[in-house]
Amino acid sequence: MNQAPKLNSFRGGPDEDGRFGIFGGRFVAETLMPLILDLQAEWNKAKDDPAFKAELAHLGAHYIGRPSPLYFAERLTAELGGAKIYFKREELNHTGSHKINNCIGQILLAKRMGKTRIIAETGAGQHGVASATVAARFGLPCVVYMGATDVERQAPNVFRMKLLGAEVKPVTAGSGTLKDAMNEALRDWVTNVDNTYYLIGTAAGPHPYPEMVRDFQAVIGQEAKEQMLAAEGRLPDLVVAAVGGGSNAIGIFHPFLDDESVKIVGVEAGGKGIEGDEHCASITAGSPGVLHGNRTYLLQDGDGQIKEGHSISAGLDYPGIGPEHAWLNDVGRVEYVPIMDHEALEAFQTLTRLEGIIPALEPSHALAEVIKRAPKMGKDEIILMNLSGRGDKDIFTVGKLLGMGL
């Protein structure tokens, strides 16, 4: 790993071309360039517009239910016998995950831009549900692209989206997962440029999406910081979050990046092990490449063909990662580690039994890392983990894996 350079701040990126070091950028077809430039111009205006900020805050408080609580996991802490463990309870948000924070922000932008149709891609279905939700709330038609494999393993979310009035289009190309859904959404966007807004669900894709999605999700870290200071009078020693594309992680990490005393860990999906091909650990086991509009770490072969990843969690099943994470890894500010399917599954059950919280399989990966680290830390140390989504959607997957009939 490279030595961290002496920077004034880790929070200054991206530059005006959307780059975080060598990562990020705008690698898109010419048809989309004018749209992306329009979006960037609108975003630049909106982010400093008090009226936009006020509307976002109002919907955050009254529609999403912000601020989400900071919760001290007393029994888990006692069980592990080490550091104090706090959860940022994003799973209590309306629609059950952090995804809604970004969707509310982007649909307000879509409205400002006069767009009349929303498209989105989804993996686990959480972003699809959040997109369908805000589309219903603002009366816009919504098409959600979802890999056929995911449609099958995330049936409850597919039904939710349909109830909310969205059209769910299963994607059979490739392995029928998140990357293929993203390809199909981009094809739709290229075809319907005049009226359509592409609501990307993670902090990846062409500039300005990684920056914009991060800024909409940074509310997680900003709140958590204040709540932690109120609860403990100091900052946490360790912040942990799961990383697929990386929006919940960058959301909680970003406000802490310049706090030197805070160690930050991102947890990738190690799947069935990072030695083979059945994982989604883009940073741990991938290499830099260009896909879906940005340069970042990717799972790919020696010819630059993108590999199909695997994870127990549909939300982490993506062969890339947001470009800011790629950069934070290379400058050494954030450590990225893999957690295997079985470890996540164990953590899922531990939390359910000890705290009465059924977590999604995505944050179960972060939790598994917390469970490894907490016992090795002192009782006076503090861990903050982003509990980014609830596990209702995963009970069928888990039931099947545990051999329990439903």
Place this chain on the structure above:
Amino acid sequence: MTARMDKRFADVAAEGRPVLVTYFMAGDPDFETSLSIMKALPKAGADVIELGMPFSDPMADGPAIQLAGQRALKGCQTLAKTLEIARRFREDDQRTPIVLMGYYNPIYIYGVDRFLTDALAAGIDGLIVVDLPPEMDDELCIPALAKGISFIRLATPTTDDRRLPKVLENTSGFVYYVSMNGITGSALPDPSLIAGAVGRIKAHTNLPVCVGFGVKTAEHARAIGASADGVVVGTAIVNQIASSLTEEGKATDATVPGVEALVRGLSAGVRSARLAAAE
């Protein structure tokens, strides 16, 4: 090589007809068949060859080209083998320009400098890289131009007069006008709209303007060729190849002749295009 491309466009223009640009996917369905198809194209009347570089995630392509890429990858096609097809073709044909078309990642992983050196050695004249807009010119466009390889840019209906100068700035060889907002293989829009768009682009550049996306038949080629300097046909050729394969996706005796017959028809279309314009 820029010179070969410029000469071909000038020669064809002197014949008073538009250029026929034909696209197919390297390695579809296998290396040897691809090479035979490529050798057959100029004989059937193709003036410029676009050689597709397969990519696992072709975001701007429709199902036909996507499947062609998957067939090629399944047959273990790589970027090195694609360059090898071009090199073998060049042994017999030093005059037909070859343009490589695809996505950036396989080139980035191959290494930009190494790729440009090998491409030049294989007789490549130009590049079309779909996901490298002018904002990303430092990646490949500038280094390619420095080596004398053309960088052909796509202009689309969303490329307005404000943006056109930026799109054209480092473009060489020809301008590829994408006839509609969409993916490859969609329906062809009204030829009169296309003529207007071609005129708009020509007001900004002296480069030839070729039109593609949606051109499927000799009649299309004739209609588009009435206003454009060239006509690009891709999906129709790829579909022709696909329809000739066995259920397992293997080439048959009909694969190469099928492409030849289609291209001969398209060639007749472009050769009568200016007559059509004069009618």
